Amino acid sequence: MTKAASTVFYFGIYVLVLGLGLIAIPNLVLAPFGFPPTSEVWLRVAGVLTVAIGWYYVSSARAGLVPFFRATIAMRTYVFVCFGAFVLLGFARPALALFGAVDLAGAIWTAAALKKG
Secondary structure, rough: OOOHHHHHHHHHHHHHHHHHHHHHOOHHHHEEEEEEOOOOHHHHHHHHHHHHHOOOOOOOHHHHHHHHOOOOHEEEEHHHHHHHHHHHHOOOOOHHHHHHHHHHHHHHHHHHHHOOO
16 A cells, blocks of 8 residues: 555544444544534434545545545545634534544645655
């Protein structure tokens, strides 16, 4: 596996674990970030979608799909911008920006690995 593929693979593992946590124990996942407990199903629905996205990352990394790696750079940056905007507009607690920061760090890591070849 190339270095770029590895960055996408490990990010995919993070996304899979996050998604599984949101499905199984959403309040435990969110509590350290100051989010209030919820019994709404939507967080679990988001977890299901997160697992699906994580699987795409892991599968694409294993297959060495460089166009996918490049696409993730833009979209992970987009997630960072959107989450930051939600915080700045008062729609979400500042802790949401931490999730966006992880996405941005992953995007930068993948971009650097792709540049190194």
